[in-house]
Amino acid sequence: MSLLQTRALTRHFSGLKAVETVDFDLPEGEVRALIGPNGAGKTTFVSLLCGRIPPTSGQVIFDGRDISALPAHRRINLGMAYTFQITSVFANLPVAENVALAARRREATSAGVARAVADALERVGLGDRGDQNAGDLSYGHQRLLEIAMGLAQAPRLLILDEPTQGLADAEIAAFKALVRELASSTTILLIEHNMSVVMETADRVSVLNFGQILAEGTPAEIRANPAVQAAYLGTA
Template identity: 65%
Template sequence: MTVAASGPLLETEGLTRRFGGLTAVDHVDFQLFPGEIRALIGPNGAGKTTFVGLLSGRIPPSEGRVRFGGEDVTRLPAHARMARGMAYTFQITSVFANLSLFDNVALAVQRRLARGEGLEAETMAALDRVGLAGRARQTAGDLSYGHQRLLEIAMGLAQRPRLLILDEPTQGLSDGEIEGFKALVRDVAAEATVLLIEHNMDVVMSLATRITVLDMGARLAEGDPAAIHADAAVQRAYLGG
């Protein structure tokens, strides 16, 4: 898919967040186009999770703007951005531990459906996409950490988002599950834009169409995987070259 032919799905201008004397995100300009699988990388403390918190509406900015689908959403809370088609899975799992896998995903489906029609079918379809349909009646809190991450992705997919933001999604997954995750993201990208915050560079380099690198809260570099891998500044700051 050629992404440059249309305007950005998500855009920031001068996006900044300060916590007291610390500037966690420093005047970041960012554009994400429909159909992309974009990776956001950087060393620990680079501001990645704060940045996606600003994108999703969980953290208010100190300065700057966020636009989603051409609309200024800077002051909209997370639930309002979700209603517009943005889904965000967390670095730390946020499943309802005492509910079944089915009920966790059904709650996400219900946010989108005006009526309950098709609730069971759509819930099971989302679980099936992440390989958890056979565990639908299991209690979510009994899952391994990696499988809780997959459940959270199913909850995001159940919302049929225009933008799916995945924060450290492969943490806790086995090598085989990571391969399944890659296939899933490629499948999702046919219908939604994906923003991936990920430390596993094999995953990043094999999935991303473009990569944005943050360092000390600012945008250090941006480009395709080959360009990022060869960038001297990125090598010094993050890749260990």
């Protein structure tokens, strides 16, 4: 069963067709990568899924429910969590408190929050950074902190937009392992330029180009697709 669907999802900006009649299905339990050239509409598409911007037309359906008109915070309450290309941590708060703010969406007790914070930070490799101000972290570690904030909400769907941007090679390797671990309990939509991450972690790949789905398939099928090679992989 699909956890997330879109039907004819469309967003225009003053005549620019950023996303155009996209039909998309993400089954529960799958790791799906979304790739495509710069300007293909990936971030706009994700913003439509999360409720940051409204669609011009079409539907976003989560767990069988039309959520097209719901604001972002209501979608979070339904079990969606996301990180964006631009970090959005609270720079003047400690790392642990950033995660605690997210954990309080689902944990009713201080003990429950503390457990969720400790677990999330440990899973992303920031277990020893809890007392450090978030603004003092490197950019790459801020990205990991955002992922921890998402994990602390125990989401049914975790949307990660360029999560490995700014990470060192060792941190990228750890991120791949984290995605494989999370896949047993969380549906993941991964927007990523690093093709090594895409090919090693995704069950299936969707390719967006000029605001439309160009191709979908397994990593191997996408790598061998001539249209994808011409539009993206051949120049990546």
